[in-house]
Amino acid sequence: MSRPAMIFAAGFGTRMGALTAETPKPMLHVGGKALVDHAIDLAAEAGAAPIVANVHYRADRIAPHLRARGVSVSHETDRLLDTGGGLRRARPLLGDGAAVFTLNADTVFVGANPLIALDRAWRDGMGVLLSVVPLSRARERRGGGDFSLGADGRLTQGGDGRLTQGGDWVYSGAEIIDPAVLDAEPGDAFSLAPVWFRLAREGRLFGAPYPGDWVDVGHPEGLAVANAMVAHV
Template sequence: MPDSLMIFAAGFGTRMGALTADRPKPLITVAGRSLLDRTLDLARDHGIPQIVVNAHYRANQIVAHLAGSEVAVAVETPDILDTGGGLRAALPMLGDGPVFTSNSDAVWRGPNPFEVLAGMWRPAEMDALLLTVPVDHAVGRQEDGDFSMAQDGRLTRGGALVYTGVQILKTDRLFDIPDPVFSLNVVWNRIAAEGRLFGASYKGAWCDVGHPEGIALAETMLEAA
């Protein structure tokens, strides 16, 4: 079972417009709590002992925000490494074996997403397990779906399921990519071609806060609890 987590917090947050002119997106607040802290709350509730947050855009603010906590920060400099490159660069801080990864621009209401994935992880047949929601239940989502899921849980590209930003991934697959900067999508495509990319369904409520309108939508979603 994974005992480490990588939280992606290095991006520029360009879809947030003026809101990220003076701060990184993970430090934007929803209902009085930052997006990053909301993700950390879920990780701590699940008891994940090793947590690493990467940072690039306004990295000093991420470092200051986490100072004095148990969370390690992997600062990407001089270049941002994208999700795959960033995760690979942070592996010395995360340890061996599969890891949880999480974006930091979503708000959840319902079961702990890390617990949902942990309960469905089958490492003998899976190289990655992605948590998904139907696109028509994805609050704040502005794009189409990402995947389709077969009856056995295997994922293929295209369909009505949205990736929520949380997964379990075997990290040895990262070393198959020669480029220093690459997206995890490259890894998923290789895993899917081998029939080892799986999905799990999230039964609670999920909101994408990657754009300004998502803040109010997330706060409304939380008030409905």
Template sequence: MPDRMTPDAVMLFAAGFGTRMAPLTNTLPKPLIPVAGLPLLDHALKLTEGLSTRVVNAHYRADQIVAHLAGTDVHVSVEKPQILDTGGGLKRALPILGDGPVFTLNTDAVWQGPNPLQLLHDAWNPDAMDALLLCVPLSNATGRKGGGDFTLTDGALHWGGDMVYTGAQIVKTEALAHIEDEAFSLHKLWHEAEAKGRFCGLSYPGLWCDVGHPGGITLAEEMLRSTAPDKS
């Protein structure tokens, strides 16, 4: 995947408490909950194969995630004493990820279809974009509870609408340097990108399932047994 100004590094978010997954998360971090015989984290890691640098952050029951990834080439960024949210977690991991734009990927979703990171790579234009988010129409967001996140118009994203953020993106990280907060959301970078007209989106053509709640496990397993829609 490497290219000029295109990332060869990925941050996988796995530090959350997984409160919506209780009681499963009473003894297990959400990323290690199995779906179709494979932990959620491993489903996500399969999508990142071929990238030179892979970082997983951890906080809740971090020791289990560290043990799970022992002996692999995946770095673990343990956040303590406090959890740092997506922006703070990404900033903490920059010494490993490097200075350029990076992929980020949530670990509480399952995909059926083309590799989302490859789609982002193919659509990425660093001259016109500070962030490129992969979204899916609300009607195709299996397991989604609640409304959409964005409106996607001619490649530009705006807040509010029926497009759901899938948890996969490419984002430039330079702006993190001037954020003094230790714990903060990546929404800060997104708002800056939107203000500059550089906040962009892409619609995912396959199937996507939110596995942030127990019911999502069954839905994801049913989805994985189905066939992704043919968009050719």
């Protein structure tokens, strides 16, 4: 089935330093192509429709590019809403309530399309299905793992409830999420992390291992590694 896709492209990219002083991080280039275009291409290849992206920082620089690619724009120019709040605001643009692909615009995948793999693994009753990579293959990851992955595919978190204290698997920045799981969250601005943690306690948070290469492009060193990796494909 075709399902909608949400690309998170609103952040400040402060870890990039001077590189994002004038340019939003999703417009930085890897392999001669803007990071956000890597995400759009993955969504399009997976048959996603519609494709939506949120904007906040330097919206005037990224919104025209998104529209030119046929991507609908969810504006957060008044207030940055984080991932959960951003997805909630974009729901009217995403359609009829079907489970949604989401993608961070600051990771690079080389190999299989993670969204296609997620779509094949999705089952009714799941609240969220995250694409995960083993910490040992999480290129340019800063910090520890996010989750532990059970034999049944369920993800569990670290005992102290913090995203960075969770085991040997790292969230890759791609997921399928049932938008109904957002309904219980109060307020307008919130991260998806507490949603995941609640679903983990309920046994409704699942992981699908990503078999290809992956790079966190959240900092300049990650950008350099991603360019080198893509150049050798």
